Amino acid sequence: MPEGHTLHRLARLHQRLFAGAPVRVSSPQGRFAAEAARLDGVILGEAQAHGKHLLHHYENGLTVHVHLGLYGTFVEQPLPVAEPTGQVRMRMIGADHFSDLRGPTACRILLAPEVAALRARLGPDPLRPDADPEAAWSRVSRSRSSIAALLLDQSVLAGAGNVYRAEVLFRHGVPPMLAGSRLSRQDWDAIWADLVLLMEEGVRTGRIDTVRPEHDPHVMGREPRRDRHGGEVYVYRRAGMPCLICGETVLMRDLQGRRLYWCPHCQAG
Structure with a gap:
């Protein structure tokens, strides 16, 4: 299972590639389709990590929570977009890159109180500046x-x-x-x-x-x-x-x- 540095590395990459602009979000696999429709075209405000959890905070107040588990992976590539290969749970398309998520343990939308509850269950993360x-x-x-x-x-x-x-x-x-x-x-x-x-x-x-x-x-x-x-x-x-x-x-x-x-x-x- 990826350790915390992997999720922080992903968060910093996604912050650089996608944050501050509208993101096209879809679910080629279909399992995240309804949730993706609520995010499609919305500006990604911030990508951050807490422990082994990746959080994408969108400007409409919704947060995508991803836990990679044992088999989850994100793959980032430059545009143009390629045809999906394998079971792509979530696809994000930005100004010059796209990212495909496959095989996560969790990929879901959370509201702000649910994000707060998730973080309250977690101990301090050595990689976060707010860690105690x-x-x-x-x-x-x-x-x-x-x-x-x-x-x-x-x-x-x-x-x-x-x-x-x-x-x-x-x-x-x-x-x-x-x-x-x-x-x-x-x-x-x-x-x-x-x-x-x-x-x-x-x-x-x-x-x-x-x-x-x-x-x-x-x-x-x-x-x-x-x-x-x-x-x-x-x-x-x-x-x-x-x-x-x-x-x-x-x-x-x-x-x-x-x-x-x-x-x-x-x-x-």
């Missing part, structure tokens, strides 16, 4: 759940996914199964600041890189990572391989239906 890390710390510091579980709870902290979860805990030597109530405030502040840094870099580059410069492949004399997810990482999807720092075998276990990766030595606590 104190709100997340309040939830974390009172919880008996593991910090690994809490970092994926979108009501606690919005946007971080499995990759950022594993990597930020490794970078700060935090045992993933440590209860949130036992995490120090110093460690929390470091984790939050690091997520801001790493996720903003993800928005800029379009990939997740978490390895510090001194551990880059060319510095360490190792082969670059070859993985469809891209990016240089310490532990994510490296189960059974030696830790880049200490050489201990990276471990993996299932936690609430997601795979958790960590180094038992570097994250011993």
